[in-house]
Amino acid sequence: MSLKVNEILTILANASEFQSIRLKHNEKKLYREINANPLLRYPLVDKKKQLMSITSKEEKLSLLIQYELSGLEFPSYKDAGKHHQTLVQDKMLVFRHAPRVLKCMIDCFIEKNDGNSLKSTLFLLRSVAGKGWEDTPMILRQINTIGLVSLRKLVSHGICTFADMEKLTEQQIEYYLSLRPGNGYKIKSDLQLIPSLSLTYNVEEKQVFQKTTSVSFRVEVQAGFKSSTWHGQQLCMLVMLKTDTGILVDFRRTFLSKLKTPKAFRISIQVEKDTKHIDFVYSCEQIGGTNHETRFYFQENCHDDLSKSSKILDDIDYHQNSYIQPSTLSRVIAETKDTDEDEDEDDDEELIALLTDKNASTGKTAKPEDAGRSFLSNGNLKCHHTCKDKTTCRHLCCREGIPRNNRRKSTKQNISSIHENTDHHEDLEENAAITSQNVDLPSTGTPSNVSEPSNLKTEKVLRQTDPVRENPIRNPSLKTALNHENKSKQKVTYVIPSSSPKQSSPFDTSLSDTPNADLLNFLGSDIELT
Incomplete structure (x- = not known):
């Protein structure tokens, strides 16, 4: 059975390591306010999607972990400050034991070959290690001197990931965070200690049987880093292979210090024939925001649902990187023109047919000069005056209209x-x-009476x-x-x-x-x- 992140969080809150934590009566209102915060990722609700009242220590622990990972502000109701010190102490105790409990859960899911539950547990482990949800800008809090105030300033400038931070210069960091000269160098140096991971694979052999498919991979992992430790922790790299159905295929963990040179390994797997793809997931266990994923498809047509969007993207790239031939352009224009003319002809024919039917039904033929004119109730034509109220206007034509037989000829x-x-x-x-x-005109030598x-x-x-x-x-x-x-x-x-x-x-x-x-x-x- 595959477990989601919220279910893994519930299991973590029920761990025996947190038996010493109790829910006091005065703290119920505090955690009820935390549960009502709209920024909470997994609020506690009942079957009717209504907020629940906090009654157990497990609910308190779940809200306490989400309070830190979401970066919520402390509630500001009256007498809330009395519980601030207790909340900080309980939070330190939870985050001291949570990574060890999550690692034990990882070993359990590896033994069960539950790939989806293992993936959810690894996500929560990296989030707890970074004290922020991995898929949010909260991961920037892992860098020294970056708190909630500095995080809001970075987000306002569009800086949400480590990759965005690497593009900034020291002067830009100091300007965005309003720091003194020299502090930008410290942040930049701490950022450069985060390792860059890479994974490549090659298919060496593939055999398709009646009910199963056998594939052999050669997987190569590589890491670029300045130091194998970060903030006093020994860094490790995790590699996980799972199918689209959630079955765990392979899981490997190695210290980053052993990856100074690229390492490769071979793996042969046999899966059911209806399996569509295999996911290669690799990350650094102690740093949030370092998760990467690549995918191998067994069939070439298994991603037909992306064919339309891929075709659109290819067309966009084509038009951006090339030009249209003149012959093609003229042909497209001609086809468009023909289509428009056909549509216009169809519209004209429909209008003529409609007018003919109307005249046949009334027994009259509309005069060309009356086309487009409206009539009053007495049968006279409306005039072209633009008076606001034609019933009280001084124009006779506005009140009574223009008789059709008395109009001036064209x-x-x-x-x-x-x-x-x-x-x-x-x-x-x-x-x-x-x-x-x-x-008869007179002329010399010609008699006038001769004509x-x-x-x-x-x-x-x-x-x-x-x-x-x-x-x-x-x-x-x-x-x-x-x-x-x-x-x-x-x-x-x-x-x-x-x-x-x-x-x-x-x-x-x-x-x-x-x-x-x-x-x-x-x-x-x-x-x-x-």
Whole structure:
């Protein structure tokens, strides 16, 4: 049966070495306050997840150990200071015997081949040795002159592990901790005494049978250190091998002084075929925060659950360390564009189909100019005024709306009708001008009463390249023709062109009977319409 850390802590609190410790009646409130602290990792609760009242010395010991490992502040209620000295004495007694009791538990779990319980016990042993949970910044308290106040300053600057501390210079340590010059060197020297451990393995042989798998490893361990002792303790290195099912495969302990040169050993194991991986766990027994772990997988596809995240990380590395080919980029853009166009076409088709169904159900076809307009309850269109309260507004259109039949026609339609009428009048004017030019002009050697046939004259006029007639005031010959025309009682009126860049053709005022003539007369004959 695998035991967790809180269960190992309960076993430790029931050790016979702590029989001399008693729970006094006045201390119940003190430990009840400690149990209510939200920073406590394993509070004592009942089945309903409610805080329990402290009634036994085992509960007191469990809270006392967690109080130190979590770095909690002493409760500040009234009369709490009376119990401070007793708490310190009991804490010193517990931490004096706890490492020895935990080592005995380690030997028991090794004998039982209980790998998970052994791993939990080793975690608690390193935490007790460092007087702080190993997976928290409390492990920095193992360094000399680092207390709770200094620890809070380091955490505020993002320093939470030994690796983070090693990156700091002496001046930075003195600045962060507000120390005098020279104290940073002491902290840095103490930090450099912590050993660095490493473990590598090679698979020499692997055989798969019907129900079991046999593997042979060559394991090499190495340690880098300046001294094999730290704070007066002889350092040891632990190596543990266990399966994912919690079965202990191998456990070895050696003094750090024997690892001045790399040491290697071979191990052959035989496990069940459904075993997925083997964990190699190695650490320094007396120092918290030195635990490391590596893993060997029996099957290549045993970590398929990480395939998605691994693929994402590989894609991120690829895009950060390389560039996209132009052809690939253009292809991706084209595919994206096609996809967007298809989506837009689908949306348009859906909207058109919806509008068609709505018109078919109502029996009416929506006018283009009414699209997007809202209607009042009386059927009139809403105006575009931005009045706050249209019921009390002075605008009639805001209160009653705009009748659909009384709206102004579109300006575009009016302009198009003007263009059509203008073109019609220009055609009539050209015919009138051609008629006026067919008058006999006097010339030397040619009788005035002799004239060419009318069809020949029309062909000559049509072959002219410039359709714009000249000003009769500037052309004397044309002026003579006009005089002769007046004599023959033909009513022809000319209008002087305007000063616009493009001269407009003259038209006869006798065309006042044509449609929309009043509109043309209102605009003026010399206004250019484009």
